[in-house]
Amino acid sequence: MTVTLILAAAENGVIGKDGAIPWRIADDMKRFKALTMGKRVVMGRKTWDSLPKKPLPGRDNVVVTHDTTWQAEGARVVHHVEDALGGEVMVIGGAQIYRAALPFADRIELTQVHGDFAGDAVFSFDRSPWRETARERHATPEGLEYSYVTLVRG
Numbered sequence: 599m600t601v602t603l604i605l606a607a608a609e610n611g612v613i614g615k616d617g618a619i620p621w622r623i624a625d626d627m628k629r630f631k632a633l634t635m636g637k638r639v640v641m642g643r644k645t646w647d648s649l650p651k652k653p654l655p656g657r658d659n660v661v662v663t664h665d666t667t668w669q670a671e672g673a674r675v676v677h678h679v680e681d682a683l684g685g686e687v688m689v690i691g692g693a694q695i696y697r698a699a700l701p702f703a704d705r706i707e708l709t710q711v712h713g714d715f716a717g718d719a720v721f722s723f724d725r726s727p728w729r730e731t732a733r734e735r736h737a738t739p740e741g742l743e744y745s746y747v748t749l750v751r752g
């Protein structure tokens with residue numbers, strides 16, 4: 599089993615605002631698609647609600663909620679993060695689910711957005727158990743700078 603967290607975070611840890619992502623980086627969306635395609639994607643109920651198109655096509659969608667009566671068309675529903683794990687898993691957010699899945703994660707595909715953003719969903723983590731194996735810096739046509747950073751445990 600491998601568990602990868604895939605996330606984009608501002609320098610101040612913000613990952614979301616009012617149920618959406620506070621920036622638009624088209625290349626990061628392409629990268630997200632490429633890295634998750636054909637795999638299991640695990641998300642919190644609020645991230646599921648935020649998806650413009652559900653389920654994410656070509657992926658095994660799993661949604662985590664406490665609500666035992668809740669159902670989602672096109673997704674499997676689980677009530678504990680552990681029940682979503684198995685095989686090659688990509689954890690796609692949001693902040694609550696990243697926190698719950700972090701102890702199980704082997705890898706983090708982080709898009710570090712170089713700036714501070716206002717928001718209500720924040721995820722930051724202790725970097726000490728993580729080793730950086732790749733880093734690539736880019737900028738959007740509008741000049742927003744960001745880096746793709748791969749972290750592996752150990």
Ligand SMILES: NC(=O)c1ccc[n+]([C@@H]2O[C@H](COP(=O)([O-])OP(=O)(O)OC[C@H]3O[C@@H](n4cnc5c(N)ncnc54)[C@H](OP(=O)(O)O)[C@@H]3O)[C@@H](O)[C@H]2O)c1
Pocket residue numbers: 604605606607612613614615616617618619641642643644645646648662663664665676677678679690691692693694695696698719
């Ligand atoms: N920047 C990024 O990479 C990225 C990625 C994904 C999402 N986001 C953003 O993040 C925000 C959403 O994040 P969020 O932290 O508010 O919500 P979330 O993690 O997507 O979902 C939270 C919900 O998941 C369920 N849940 C959480 N922990 C659970 C547990 N241990 N066991 C069972 N169910 C559990 C609960 O659902 P119930 O309330 O139904 O019980 C909870 O309300 C949005 O703004 C979204 O756009 C950003």
